[in-house]
Amino acid sequence: MTTGKLPPLEFELPLANLNTQIEALERQLPNNPALEQEIFELHKQYDNLKRSIYGNLRAIDRLAIARHPQRPYTRDYLDRFDPDWIELHGDRHGVDDPAMVCGLLKLGDYRVLIVGTQKGRNIREKQLCNFGMPQPEGYRKALRCFKHAEKFNLPIVTLIDTPGAYPGMTAEEHNQAQAIAYNLFELANLKVPIISVILGEGGSGGALAIGLTNTILMLENSVYSVISPEGCASILWRQPTKVQEACESMKITAQENKDLGIIDDIIEEPLGGAHHNWNLIAKTTQNYIIKHLDKLNLENDIVEHRTRKFRKIGCFKD
Amino acid sequence: MDLKDWFANRKKNNETAQAKQILSTEEYCALWISCFQCRELLYTRDLRQNLQVCPKCHYHFRIGALDRIEHLSDANSFCETEANLISSDPLKFFDTLSYEDRLKEANQKSGLKEAIITGTCTIQGRPTCLAAMDFGYFGGSMGSVVGEKITRIIELALEQRLPLIIISSSGGARMQEGILSLMQLAKTSAALKKLHDSAILYISVLTEPTFGGVTASFAMLGDIIIAEPGARIGFAGRRVIEQTIRQKLPADFQTAEYLLKHGQIDMVIERAKLPQTIANLIDLHSLDCHQPKPKAIAKTPLKTH
Numbered sequence: 001m002t003t004g005k006l007p008p009l010e011f012e013l014p015l016a017n018l019n020t021q022i023e024a025l026e027r028q029l030p031n032n033p034a035l036e037q038e039i040f041e042l043h044k045q046y047d048n049l050k051r052s053i054y055g056n057l058r059a060i061d062r063l064a065i066a067r068h069p070q071r072p073y074t075r076d077y078l079d080r081f082d083p084d085w086i087e088l089h090g091d092r093h094g095v096d097d098p099a100m101v102c103g104l105l106k107l108g109d110y111r112v113l114i115v116g117t118q119k120g121r122n123i124r125e126k127q128l129c130n131f132g133m134p135q136p137e138g139y140r141k142a143l144r145c146f147k148h149a150e151k152f153n154l155p156i157v158t159l160i161d162t163p164g165a166y167p168g169m170t171a172e173e174h175n176q177a178q179a180i181a182y183n184l185f186e187l188a189n190l191k192v193p194i195i196s197v198i199l200g201e202g203g204s205g206g207a208l209a210i211g212l213t214n215t216i217l218m219l220e221n222s223v224y225s226v227i228s229p230e231g232c233a234s235i236l237w238r239q240p241t242k243v244q245e246a247c248e249s250m251k252i253t254a255q256e257n258k259d260l261g262i263i264d265d266i267i268e269e270p271l272g273g274a275h276h277n278w279n280l281i282a283k284t285t286q287n288y289i290i291k292h293l294d295k296l297n298l299e300n301d302i303v304e305h306r307t308r309k310f311r312k313i314g315c316f317k318d
Numbered sequence: 319m320d321l322k323d324w325f326a327n328r329k330k331n332n333e334t335a336q337a338k339q340i341l342s343t344e345e346y347c348a349l350w351i352s353c354f355q356c357r358e359l360l361y362t363r364d365l366r367q368n369l370q371v372c373p374k375c376h377y378h379f380r381i382g383a384l385d386r387i388e389h390l391s392d393a394n395s396f397c398e399t400e401a402n403l404i405s406s407d408p409l410k411f412f413d414t415l416s417y418e419d420r421l422k423e424a425n426q427k428s429g430l431k432e433a434i435i436t437g438t439c440t441i442q443g444r445p446t447c448l449a450a451m452d453f454g455y456f457g458g459s460m461g462s463v464v465g466e467k468i469t470r471i472i473e474l475a476l477e478q479r480l481p482l483i484i485i486s487s488s489g490g491a492r493m494q495e496g497i498l499s500l501m502q503l504a505k506t507s508a509a510l511k512k513l514h515d516s517a518i519l520y521i522s523v524l525t526e527p528t529f530g531g532v533t534a535s536f537a538m539l540g541d542i543i544i545a546e547p548g549a550r551i552g553f554a555g556r557r558v559i560e561q562t563i564r565q566k567l568p569a570d571f572q573t574a575e576y577l578l579k580h581g582q583i584d585m586v587i588e589r590a591k592l593p594q595t596i597a598n599l600i601d602l603h604s605l606d607c608h609q610p611k612p613k614a615i616a617k618t619p620l621k622t623h
Contacts, residue, residue, distance in 0.1 A: 172572060181537075189508075212508070225500075226497055251496050257497060316463045
């Protein structure tokens with residue numbers, strides 16, 4: 001789906017203003033053909049501006065794109081990967097958390113299990129999915145499906161787009177921390193290849209709980225961080241307005257995560273962000289996943305490959 | 319120097335010397351402390367002898383890693399490992415102060431090099447691997463060093479087949495090391511999985527306070543999970559939850575007793591009984607002590623009519 005007219009993000013305002021100017025002149029064009037040259041010049045200016053704005057995105061701009069209300073979510077990808085995908089529900093202990101979507105499908109030549117967090121498009125969906133923040137039961141549902149995939153030797157792909165695990169009263173009573181910890185514990189030892197893709201927000205433990213994988217990919221404008229920039233700003237600066245500083249300091253963008261050796265590859269988005277062309281980004285993402293599954297197939301010991309990857313992470317003086 | 323000035327200086331020096339003999343207000347305050355819970359005025363030396371537990375209301379004060387080790391391990395048995403592992407500043411992090419300055423500050427305040435001390439010791443004669451976190455250093459937060467030291471002590475326990483005890487006290491992952499801190503959750507949990515598969519006992523002790531990334535990894539993965547009375551333990555902080563659900567939480571929310579009621583931990587044990595409890599648990603899980611062999615059942619021929 002190519003979304004129609006979208007309200008511009010803050011850093012896109014100069015572009016939007018120029019666009020309205022061009023449109024106004026174009027409306028006058030039939031009456032005043034002399035404007036043609038001016039419009040041509042403005043178009044050139046527009047292209048230059050577009051290139052310079054999207055070529056120099058700050059971390060906070062990418063955060064805005066990652067949270068864009070029209071950004072494709074897990075279900076949008078699943079529908080495009082395989083329209084016949086089959087959803088699996090429930091944690092088998094009394095709850096089905098809609099914020100965690102699990103499904104079996106064909107991805108190219110591979111049969112895979114995909115598990116991903118879901119944000120919800122309209123108000124009702126958003127409330128049901130807690131704005132993409134899974135409950136402990138969501139993580140336990142994911143784990144049940146991971147075990148299912150291991151049993152039938154299916155590679156696993158996890159799609160991550162969450163501000164974090166849900167911070168609520170029942171979530172604590174049902175042991176949110178243990179649900180995350182136990183997923184990490186079990187993911188470390190699953191006998192099948194696992195790939196994760198950060199689609200939008202990779203928020204802290206809530207993201208990592210399905211992100212301890214052999215290969216980690218990030219979309220170009222997605223972010224991955226230990227705490228939300230807002231949370232970091234209010235704790236360290238004691239000013240919630242210092243979000244931009246927090247974004248810069250924490251190194252949350254795909255490129256920075258790659259430089260730190262955390263992630264393996266970056267998936268390029270259409271100019272301006274994934275929301276401009278859902279079909280294209282789904283196709284590109286699928287190609288990347290298949291490419292990396294092919295690579296993982298060459299590994300002899302997939303568990304060792306995964307634990308070695310995480311064992312190495314850390315920066316200290318010995 | 320003018321002679322008049324010299325006399326004036328001598329007088330001033332005398333005055334300050336006299337003032338030094340009398341205890342300052344801070345020094346008086348250091349002798350006495352008011353219990354955070356029952357407000358009872360306690361003599362700090364008595365409190366120390368009582369393992370920092372209020373004799374009146376049994377409030378458990380926070381204690382540092384060194385005190386914790388001294389209390390748990392047998393005298394002179396503790397052997398520190400990885401003592402020289404220290405933080406670097408991979409992100410060149412800067413908020414209102416730089417991370418390097420904050421590290422120095424934490425070091426001066428607590429006298430420690432990091433928020434955790436690891437090593438081997440005996441607990442009532444039983445050899446163990448022990449790790450104790452210290453909330454006084456950087457809020458006990460977990461960065462690369464804490465993650466690495468935990469992982470190495472797990473690997474040591476695995477190699478030497480010793481039971482592992484980790485005493486947690488932490489505000490969560492260390493923001494100043496960004497995503498690297500988050501990955502320590504994965505690293506420690508993956509190491510614990512190997513320990514688990516080798517059937518080596520891991521006892522996790524949760525103390526005031528244990529939150530965030532630490533509960534969401536090794537702290538909640540104990541074979542046995544013990545908490546100290548009144549300790550606050552959880553994933554998200556109380557304020558964050560109240561802001562999210564827009565309602566007040568019960569007063570005992572996220573306390574050790576609340577967690578026990580909700581099936582999240584095995585037991586709440588007061589500080590004085592902790593060494594004995596751990597020793598008993600080690601005995602009950604010891605692989606050296608074989609279970610009695612099942613008694614041979616006398617074979618009775620099948621009766622056929």
